[in-house]
Amino acid sequence: MGSPSASKWNLESEWLVPPQQARSRKSMEAVLNAAEELFTSHGYDNTSIADIGARSGVSTGSIYSRFPDKDAILQVIHDSFSKALTDASADAFSPETWRTASAAHIVMAMVDRFFFAYRTYPGILCLIERQRLVNPAVEERARKWNNLSIAKFQALLADHASEMSCADTDRAVTVVHYLLHQTLAMTALFEQEQAAPPFRLDDNRFERDMMEVALRYFGLPDDTTGWRRHPWQRLPGW
Structure with missing residues (x-):
């Protein structure tokens, strides 16, 4: 996990009561940093509000004054991570950046981007994969992110149809995206459980x-x- 950063958390998320003072902001960031660490190391179900309070040094009463429940903390963490991904993707996948790239280079970058993400953020990505199976809000946000990522690569390959023999480039992007997503997610989950992928x-x-x-x-x-290897940039604070 990256060092705490004021830019890391989306404190305007609908899932929390936004802090008005610097002290309250610092306490909320401490809660979110502690929760992220506990959720990714011990598991969401094995972490309580009391655990988060003990790790963050913030009383449970103060936590409940900002978050209605543990799920809201999870939603802010995922919301913040998704926002950071979206902001980073706007630059990483701008058409101008890839204007002279070949179709093969763009496809290899698509693969490399997935590996970079799962190598760099395995904890938070495994948390999301587990929770999206049981949490509709997490699933909806993850699905929107996947659709956004697919659309960006479809746009990058739109002018390269003559280089490829596949009949439907947009469908090919979707298939490869989910092939990479499922393969690397399962690999990360196996590694986190100390299994043998x-x-x-x-x-x-x-x-x-x-x-x-x-x-x-x-x-x-x-x-x-x-x-x-493409020089992908880490997300600020993550």
Whole structure:
């Protein structure tokens, strides 16, 4: 987890009572930092408001004055992470940034972006994957993010149809997106549970294999030998 940062949390989220004073803001950030650490290390169900209060140094009464329940804390954490992802994607996937890139380069970047995310934020992403199965608000927010990510790559590949042999580029982006999402999510969950996944997130050959699969599905030549890892930027505070 990154060091606490004022820019990390969305304190304008609908899921909390926004702080009006600097002291209240600091306390709320301490609660959110403690909750994120506990949710990702011990699990959401195994964490209580009392645990969060003890870790953050904020009384349970003060926590309840800002958050109606533990679920609201989870929603603010996910809301803040999603907002940070959206803000970062606006720059990372701007059309101008990829104007001279080939279709193969864009597809490999799509794969590389997934690996970067799961290697950098495995805790929060595993928390989201677990909670979206049982929490409608988390599922809706995650689905919106996935749709946004798909739309960005569809837009980047829109002018490269002549380079690919697949008949439906938009559908191909959706298929590859969810293939990567499900494969890496399951790998991260297995690693978090200290199980034995067939591949590991830090395995560069695994990433190259997924790039080859994606390139072939799009009908693009295997150009992984010329790939150089993209310099993705970490999310501020995460």
